[in-house]
Amino acid sequence: MKQTLVFLSLLLGFNLLGFARPNIVVVLVDDHAFEAISAYDTYLKDYAKTPTIDRLANEGMRFDNFVCANSICSPSRASILTGQYSHKNGITGLGGAINDDSPQYPEQLKEVGYETFLVGKWHLKSLPKGYDKYMTVKGQGTYFDPSFTGSEGTWKRKGYSTDVYTDIAMEWLRGRDKEKPFLLSLQFKAPHHEYGHAGRYDDLLADVTIAEPSNLYVDPRESNSNLKQEFMKGTKFHMLHTTTKKKGGANYYERHLNDDAPNEMWPHDPTSEKDKIRVAYQHMIHKYIRCISGNDDNLKRVLDYLDDEGLAEDTIVIYTSDQGYWLGQNGFYDKRLILETSIRMPFLIRYPKLIKPGSINSDLCINVDVAPTLLELAGAKTPSAMQGRSMVPFLKGDEVDDWRTSQFYTYWGATKHYGIRTDRYTYVKVAGHPDELFDRKLDPDQMHNVIGEPGYGEIVNSLQKELREQIRETDIDQDQLPGAGS
Numbered sequence: 001m002k003q004t005l006v007f008l009s010l011l012l013g014f015n016l017l018g019f020a021r022p023n024i025v026v027v028l029v030d031d032h033a034f035e036a037i038s039a040y041d042t043y044l045k046d047y048a049k050t051p052t053i054d055r056l057a058n059e060g061m062r063f064d065n066f067v068c069a070n071s072i073c074s075p076s077r078a079s080i081l082t083g084q085y086s087h088k089n090g091i092t093g094l095g096g097a098i099n100d101d102s103p104q105y106p107e108q109l110k111e112v113g114y115e116t117f118l119v120g121k122w123h124l125k126s127l128p129k130g131y132d133k134y135m136t137v138k139g140q141g142t143y144f145d146p147s148f149t150g151s152e153g154t155w156k157r158k159g160y161s162t163d164v165y166t167d168i169a170m171e172w173l174r175g176r177d178k179e180k181p182f183l184l185s186l187q188f189k190a191p192h193h194e195y196g197h198a199g200r201y202d203d204l205l206a207d208v209t210i211a212e213p214s215n216l217y218v219d220p221r222e223s224n225s226n227l228k229q230e231f232m233k234g235t236k237f238h239m240l241h242t243t244t245k246k247k248g249g250a251n252y253y254e255r256h257l258n259d260d261a262p263n264e265m266w267p268h269d270p271t272s273e274k275d276k277i278r279v280a281y282q283h284m285i286h287k288y289i290r291c292i293s294g295n296d297d298n299l300k301r302v303l304d305y306l307d308d309e310g311l312a313e314d315t316i317v318i319y320t321s322d323q324g325y326w327l328g329q330n331g332f333y334d335k336r337l338i339l340e341t342s343i344r345m346p347f348l349i350r351y352p353k354l355i356k357p358g359s360i361n362s363d364l365c366i367n368v369d370v371a372p373t374l375l376e377l378a379g380a381k382t383p384s385a386m387q388g389r390s391m392v393p394f395l396k397g398d399e400v401d402d403w404r405t406s407q408f409y410t411y412w413g414a415t416k417h418y419g420i421r422t423d424r425y426t427y428v429k430v431a432g433h434p435d436e437l438f439d440r441k442l443d444p445d446q447m448h449n450v451i452g453e454p455g456y457g458e459i460v461n462s463l464q465k466e467l468r469e470q471i472r473e474t475d476i477d478q479d480q481l482p483g484a485g486s
Contacts, residue, residue, distance in 0.1 A: 017392075019353050021112065021181040021378050023315040025302060028080065028185065029295055030073060030121060030140075030192040031335065032321035034346040035213075036292055040064075044327075047210045048289045052300040053319050053348060060317075060350030061359040061395060067343045067407050067421060068323045068367045071335045073192075074123050076322040076345075076367055081105060083371035083386030085408070087476045092412045097126035103383035105371035106130025106183060112380045115180040117172045119148075120165045120187030131185070135168060137161075141189045143196025160198040162190050166298040173305060181378070186302070190291045191325075193333070194256075197290035202262040204293060210285045215445045216240075216328045217277055225449045226433035228330060230415045231337060238326070238334040240280040241273060252333055253280040263287050281328045288327065316351045316377060320370075329445065338409045338419050338428055339438070339446050351377070354395050361394045364407050364423065387474060406463075408470040416483035420467050427463040431483025437463070 034040045036048040039057035056062075068076040070086045078084075078091035082102045086092045090099040098104065106116050107130035118128050122136035128150075135150035146164055148155040157164045169186045176182055190196070220228040221242070231238055241253040253276050257265055263286065268279040299319060306312045324344045326332035335342040345367065349355065354377075368388030375382045376390040393400050406420040419428035426438040426446065437460060438446040450456055471481070478484060 017354065017377070020314065021114070022351060022353070023181050023311060024109070024114075024183045024374060024378070025306075025315060025317045026183070026185050026374075027188070027295075027299055027302070027317070027319045028077070028120075029188040029190060029319070029321050031323065031325040032191055032292060032295070032346060033325040033327050033341060034321075034344055035327055035341070036191075036288065036325075037346050037348075039348065040346065043211045043213065044285075044289075047205060047208070047285075048292060050292065050296045052296045052303060053346075055303065056317060056319055056348040056350045057358070059352065059357050060348065060355045061361055063347040063349075063365055064360060064362045065423070066320075066345050066347040066365045066367075067409070068345055069408060070410055070412075071323040071337065071342045072411070072413065073322050077123060078102075079367045080320075080322075080370045083368050083382075083388040085368060085387055085474050085476070086410060086412075087474075087480050088385075088387060091124065092410075095123070095125055098124060101385070103371070103385050104129045105374055106185070108375050108380040108383065109183050109378055112378060113180055114183050114378065115177050116183040116185075117169070117176070118150075118185040118187070119168045119172070120185075121189050122187070133172070136187075137189070140192060143189065143194075160294065161196075162188050162294040162298050163198065166301055170301060170305065173302075184302075188295055188298075190295050191288055195284070195287035195291040197287065198294050201290035201293050204290050205286055206262070210282060210289070212278075212281060213327060213329045215330055215447060216281055217274055218330055218447065220330050220332070223330075223447070223449075225436055227337060227339075227415065227417060227428055227430045227436055227449075230430065230433070231332070233414070238332050238336075240284065240328060240331050240333060241276040242331070251280075252284060253277075256280070256283055259283070277331060284333060285327060313352045316349065316374070318347070318349045318370075320347045321345050322367075336411060336413055336415060338411070338417060338421065338426060340426075340440065340444075343409060343421065349395070351395065354392075356397055359397065361391075362423075363391075363394055363400070364404050364421070365391055365394075366404075366407050406466050406470060408467075408474050410476075410482050412482045418482050420463065420470055422463070422466070425459065425463060427460070427467060429467075429481075429483070435460070 035042040038045045039054040075086045075091045078089045081104045082089040089102040110130045116131045118131045118134035128134045133151045135148040146161045239251045266279045269275040323335045329341045372382045372388045372390040376392045406422045410418040416431035428436045436449045437451040
């Protein structure tokens with residue numbers, strides 16, 4: 001019966017919800033922490049103001065337990081495209097090419113009549129599939145005067161990258177075939193380090209002391225978490241500041257100590273480690289907020305266009321990031337770990353025909369769920385090779401009795417680890433070290449590894465069983481797991 005409905009939808013041009021196929025706009029950005037979106041109502045809400053991104057929450061749905069399955073740029077982007085975990089699509093680290101036999105949702109959209117376009121950051125060695133036209137930057141790209149290559153040749157454009165990417169997207173929107181539904185993939189470099197921003201934001205929050213995370217000044221060297229200890233030993237420093245020296249790396253303070261105005265380091269006591277952390281954080285968060293302001297303003301250009309053209313009701317708009325980002329928590333910046341600020345992605349979606357305004361979802365969703373969701377919304381067939389599940393029932397406000405109870409995570413970088421995240425616990429296997437457990441209900445900042453403490457024995461047994469089940473469900477071999485054999 002379902003196959004018959006899918007066939008009819010292909011033939012008649014509507015989705016299984018009874019609507020004409022919606023247009024789709026996916027704004028995928030780099031390293032935008034959910035804490036720095038005011039709709040998430042965190043300690044930064046009065047500083048990191050994102051009124052346009054907030055519109056998607058106010059007029060659609062905000063996801064509060066949405067995570068990536070591998071917190072680094074290329075793997076997360078590959079999982080979003082393919083609906084597959086890293087060990088299936090072939091992208092376990094930076095760069096690399098998606099396996100030829102992995103599905104990519106733009107292909108299925110194109111098959112059912114969508115006009116498709118991609119502009120911005122790509123960060124994969126394989127070429128985009130399923131896009132009628134695409135123009136991407138090499139690697140991370142540059143924040144100013146970006147160069148593009150793609151189906152249309154080679155371009156060099158003057159200006160700030162987020163503005164330029166959106167200029168190109170707007171040109172395509174205005175010239176597209178208006179008889180077809182469309183997919184626009186608009187992929188910003190911002191706010192990836194070094195958080196470059198347009199000159200119009202130079203004075204934003206100047207001289208304002210921005211709120212700090214509660215665990216900014218903790219010393220991870222004193223943590224009982226080997227995961228955090230190993231993170232500090234990586235090939236790059238991930239610390240705002242620490243007195244520990246490492247050949248070939250520098251902490252944030254050292255990297256930015258001599259930056260020029262308007263992003264110069266504030267006056268401080270260079271003999272005080274705490275004061276160095278203070279000014280390093282203020283330097284980082286000011287640049288970061290100035291950078292995300294460009295994302296918000298350019299999303300406004302897209303939403304204004306949809307409003308002006310009468311397309312808002314028939315268009316799905318998503319704003320998300322490829323992962324979360326440490327904004328000073330534990331004294332860190334960057335991402336990579338299974339812990340909250342790194343793994344949790346912002347995910348906001350508006351589709352007026354389906355989603356009740358102001359909705360909030362707290363189910364355990366993963367970036368592999370994006371592709372199946374978009375394909376169902378478009379009335380396209382979801383390839384059986386996709387491992388994620390459609391979130392459409394949640395968008396409708398329904399409950400799903402058999403939804404996952406944990407989220408599987410893998411990371412093959414310098415800090416090799418894997419584990420699961422449930423609605424309360426984070427259970428981690430760290431290569432070469434004992435297992436770790438964090439109780440986020442009692443310890444939301446994940447400061448203390450409670451493995452082996454009284455009262456957690458049965459919980460650990462249950463989580464071990466759940467992890468084995470996730471390994472089975474995701475079809476990953478033991479020798480494929482990060483740190484196998486360590």
